[in-house]
Amino acid sequence: xxxxxxxxxxxxxxxxQFQTVYLVSLRKMTLDLSRSxxxxxxxxxxxxxxxxxxxxxxxxxxxxxxxxxxxxxxxYCKKFNLADDRICKMIIxxxxxxxxxxxxxxxxxxxxxxxxxxxxxxxxxxxxxxxxWNVTIPGGKPPIKPYQPPKVNITNRILHIxxxxxxxxxxxxxxxxxxxxxxxxxxxxxGESNNSAGYWGEPLCDLPMQTLINLMEHFNDTxxxxxxxxxxxDLPPHNVWNQTQDDQIYVFNKxxxxxxxxxxxxxxxxxxxxxxxxPVNSFPPASITEYSMSWxxxxxxxxxxxxxxxxxxxNTFKSGGFYSIDFxxxxxxxxxxxxxxxxxxxxxxxxxxxxxMLHWFIEKLLDAEKKGMKVHVLGHIPPGxxxxxxxxxxxxSRFENTIAGQFFGHYHSDTFTVLMDFETxxxxxxxxVWYDGPSVTPITNFNPGYRVYTVDGxxxxxxxxxxxxxxxxxxxxxxxxxxxxxxxxxxxxxDAYNMTxxxxxxxxxxxxxxxxxxxxxxxxxxxxxxxxxMESQCSGDCQHSTxxxxxxxFSNISACDAIAPxxxxxxxxxxxxxxxxxx
Numbered sequence: 055x056x057x058x059x060x061x062x063x064x065x066x067x068x069x070x071q072f073q074t075v076y077l078v079s080l081r082k083m084t085l086d087l088s089r090s091x092x093x094x095x096x097x098x099x100x101x102x103x104x105x106x107x108x109x110x111x112x113x114x115x116x117x118x119x120x121x122x123x124x125x126x127x128x129x130y131c132k133k134f135n136l137a138d139d140r141i142c143k144m145i146i147x148x149x150x151x152x153x154x155x156x157x158x159x160x161x162x163x164x165x166x167x168x169x170x171x172x173x174x175x176x177x178x179x180x181x182x183x184x185x186x187w188n189v190t191i192p193g194g195k196p197p198i199k200p201y202q203p204p205k206v207n208i209t210n211r212i213l214h215i216x217x218x219x220x221x222x223x224x225x226x227x228x229x230x231x232x233x234x235x236x237x238x239x240x241x242x243x244x245g246e247s248n249n250s251a252g253y254w255g256e257p258l259c260d261l262p263m264q265t266l267i268n269l270m271e272h273f274n275d276t277x278x279x280x281x282x283x284x285x286x287x288d289l290p291p292h293n294v295w296n297q298t299q300d301d302q303i304y305v306f307n308k309x310x311x312x313x314x315x316x317x318x319x320x321x322x323x324x325x326x327x328x329x330x331x332x333p334v335n336s337f338p339p340a341s342i343t344e345y346s347m348s349w350x351x352x353x354x355x356x357x358x359x360x361x362x363x364x365x366x367x368x369n370t371f372k373s374g375g376f377y378s379i380d381f382x383x384x385x386x387x388x389x390x391x392x393x394x395x396x397x398x399x400x401x402x403x404x405x406x407x408x409x410x411m412l413h414w415f416i417e418k419l420l421d422a423e424k425k426g427m428k429v430h431v432l433g434h435i436p437p438g439x440x441x442x443x444x445x446x447x448x449x450x451s452r453f454e455n456t457i458a459g460q461f462f463g464h465y466h467s468d469t470f471t472v473l474m475d476f477e478t479x480x481x482x483x484x485x486x487v488w489y490d491g492p493s494v495t496p497i498t499n500f501n502p503g504y505r506v507y508t509v510d511g512x513x514x515x516x517x518x519x520x521x522x523x524x525x526x527x528x529x530x531x532x533x534x535x536x537x538x539x540x541x542x543x544x545x546x547x548x549d550a551y552n553m554t555x556x557x558x559x560x561x562x563x564x565x566x567x568x569x570x571x572x573x574x575x576x577x578x579x580x581x582x583x584x585x586x587x588m589e590s591q592c593s594g595d596c597q598h599s600t601x602x603x604x605x606x607x608f609s610n611i612s613a614c615d616a617i618a619p620x621x622x623x624x625x626x627x628x629x630x631x632x633x634x635x636x637x
Contacts, residue, residue, distance in 0.1 A: 100176040102134040103168035111164070137295070138234060140241075145295040149333045152345055152399070160402045185405070189412045189445050191452050192420060198485075199455050201519075201557040208511035209521065210382070213273070213280040213320075215504050216434075216463025217493035219329070220305060221260035221291035230256040236292050236497075238262075252534030257499045257586065260291040265502065265528070265539065266309070269494065270316040272541045280506050282381070283313070283320050286463040286491060287327025287434035294334040299349050302332045306350075310357050321361050324354070325388045326375040327434040327464070328395055337392035338400040339408040340373045351375055374409040378418045383512040384430060384458075385422045387415065391433040391462070394442035405442070412445055419453040428458040428518035436462040436471065436490055447473055450486050458518035459509065460488035466500055467582045468492040468525060472561045472605050474613045482613065484558035489523070492584050496530050501584040503527040503544065520556050522548045527584045544585055550577060561604075566617050568601050575601070 106127065113123050124146055131142035169176035224238050229245035230252070231237060238251040238259035245251065254265050290297065290305040313322055328335050330350060338345045351372045355362060362368050367377040375390040392398050393408040400408075407413060422429050431450075437443035450457055450473060473486040492503035508522045525544045533539040547553060551574065553560050568575040572593070579592045579600060592600060602614040 100168055100172055102130070102136070103172065104164050104176070106130045107164045107167055141234065141295045148295055148297070149336075152333065152336055152338075155342075155345065156399045156402055162402065185441060187406045187441050187445075189407055189416065189449070191416060191448055195452050196423070196455055201555060201559065202517065203555065204510050204517070204521065205515060206511075206513055208513050208516070210282075210509050210511050211280040212507045212509060213283045213504065214286070214461055214489075214491045214507060215283065215494060216286040216491045217288040217327070217466055217495055218266065218309060219260040219288055219291050219493070219495035219497065220263060220266055220309060221293075222263070222305070223291075223293075224251070224255075224259060224262035226251050226253045226262070231258055235295075236260065239291075239293070252530070253537065254528070254533040254539050255496050255502065255530050257496045257530065260497055261495045261502065265533075266312070266494070268539050269502070269504075269528075269541065270312050274316040277317055277320060280320070283317070283322040284325075284430075284432055284461050284491075285313075285322055286325045286432055286461060288329045288463065288493075289327070290329050292329070292497065294329070297332040297334065299332045302330060302350065303353050306330065306354060307357060310354075321381060322358070323361060323379065323381075323386050323388060323432060324358055325432040325434050325463075326350075326354075326390055326392065328392050328397070330354075331392075335392065335395055335397040336400070337375070337390065337395070337398050339393070339404070341409075342400065342403075347375065348372065370414070374411060376409075376411055376414070380427070383427070383516075384518055385418065385427045386430050386432065387418055389415065389431065389433040391435040391437075391464075394438065394440060394446075395435055396438075396440070405440075407442070407445075412442070412449065416449060419449065419456055423453060423456045427456070428516070429453070429456050430459040430461065430518070431457060431488075433460075433462050435464045436488060451475055451478075454485045457486065459507070459520050460486065461491060461507075462488055463491050463493065465490050466493035466495065466497065468503065468505075468584055469582060470561060470604060472558055472565065474605060476613075482615070484562045487556070487558045487561050489520070492525060492527075496586075499583060499586055501527045501530050501586045503584040522546055522556060525581070525584070529585070545581060550581070562617075565601055565604055568597075569618060572597075 109126060109130070110123050113126060127146060128139065128142045131137055132139065136142070137145070165176050221236070221239055223240055225240060226238075227244055228238050228240070228242045228251050229249050231245075231249055232242050234242060236259065238256050251259060253262070254268075255262055289309045290302050310322075310324075313320070326337075328337075331337055331347070336345075337347060340346075351374075355368055355371050358371075359368070361379070361381075362371060362377060363379065367379050371377040375392070376388055378385060378387045380386075390409070390411060393401070393411055394405075395401075419429060437446040450460070467490065469490045471488050471490070472484045473488070475483045475485045489505075489507075491505050493500060494502050494504060496502050504526055506524045506526070507520050508524075510517045510519050510521060524546050526541050527544045528539055528541050547556060551564050553564065568578065575597060576592065579597075580588050580590070582600075583590075601617060605613040605617065
């Protein structure tokens with residue numbers, strides 16, 4: 055049916071996505087929830103997408119040349135203000151070869167193409183990523199162990215770093231606010247005094263090297279305060295319209311070598327982010343050898359081999375970007391979360407447990423359970439509401455006694471999610487919690503940040519659970535004004551929220567308190583952005599949607615009833631999703 059024409063439209067969808075993500079403040083969109091409508095959220099991308107796909111299909115039927123189709127798409131790009139002419143001309147060839155392969159191996163209608171990539175913004179349609187499938191989860195779940203305080207005062211501290219997004223082309227003095235998806239870099243022009251990129255970074259730009267070096271020096275000075283490192287992905291910048299595999303390898307090697315230079319004796323456990331690949335989000339399973347990820351996985355495995363200490367870990371990482379390592383009496387499992395990223399177009403060929411990773415995950419958990427080991431799970435993108443996410447949550451429920459911690463990134467904000475059991479209990483029961491760690495990059499409208507978790511230590515019958523976490527930030531405005539960057543302690547979870555422990559029950563109780571204690575909720579709300587905008591307010595629909603997002607995936611709000619019935623509508627959560635879906 056003229057696959058090439060469709061693939062160009064499909065490639066252009068990525069412009070739709072990052073245009074709405076990087077030029078619009080996430081916090082502003084959250085605040086505007088009460089003044090928006092679902093129709094507005096849909097029209098931002100779906101109508102434009104459908105019109106473009108239909109147009110190029112007609113051109114394909116007329117056997118139009120590839121160059122003509124590209125020119126037509128550029129016209130549409132300008133019409134819908136998706137990007138400037140330069141970016142439109144670069145984004146299409148960036149994606150075309152791999153997307154062509156996908157469209158030669160799948161068949162989707164216009165609404166299916168747009169609806170799949172843009173979630174539910176095109177209405178309720180057939181979505182291959184949301185077709186129900188199940189992995190086999192073994193029975194024999196042990197009796198649930200209620201939370202127990204640590205038996206002895208032995209702890210470990212884990213440094214969690216996520217979403218560095220170093221921009222090698224960051225240039226102080228260029229426009230800090232601009233009309234492109236990423237500012238502070240050529241060919242953006244020099245800015246006026248009130249719109250000039252600061253030396254240490256800007257809220258609409260990715261991280262400059264000098265800030266990253268300053269952070270590494272800070273880690274070197276404070277390395278006695280943590281024992282090992284979780285690095286949950288996304289090292290390259292957001293110039294997704296103009297990236298090569300060599301670019302991504304360069305950034306990956308540069309940053310990992312900084313860890314070896316400044317923290318040579320700190321074990322580092324890595325999880326692959328969606329921006330590690332070129333093109334962005336492109337992670338085919340191992341079975342698609344024509345577009346093998348070996349260019350990334352082999353290089354990363356070699357660089358990380360100091361801590362990928364087993365043949366099994368090296369093999370699974372080179373094959374699919376996931377691995378399991380036993381370290382310090384703890385099993386650390388790093389998942390390839392791009393296997394459920396709805397922007398990974400390879401899933402349109404097969405989204406049913408790519409590379410059998412969930413089956414492998416179950417085997418590793420079952421083995422840990424038999425050995426009496428606890429597990430920490432690492433990933434970049436937190437699980438969603440699709441079939442993969444539902445299977446993941448069932449696995450976590452089955453192994454809730456074994457899984458002691460879950461650590462993700464991707465959204466750049468500081469949030470958490472409580473998982474609720476609706477099936478085996480007469481009343482909804484919180485059974486686990488995962489943490490979305492803060493980003494180092496300031497984009498979009500954040501302060502740079504990182505986190506240190508205090509966990510139950512390595513001793514007999516240790517829970518290995520998170521006992522507290524401390525978040526540290528760089529006030530980027532002050533750093534630029536004083537030229538003296540200071541990484542400061544923002545808050546401790548237990549102290550800030552007056553929590554006795556960080557069990558799932560305690561987090562659920564905190565969410566309930568957010569409904570009635572507005573000062574406490576606003577404290578959390580400001581921490582989401584790492585204290586970037588302390589003057590912003592959030593009430594009504596904004597408050598309810600923010601609270602609900604800590605319990606629910608965006609398309610399934612039933613878990614919110616555990617706080618209060620009907621506090622949000624499906625439409626409100628769809629709008630909230632529009633402000634948080636892409637990073």
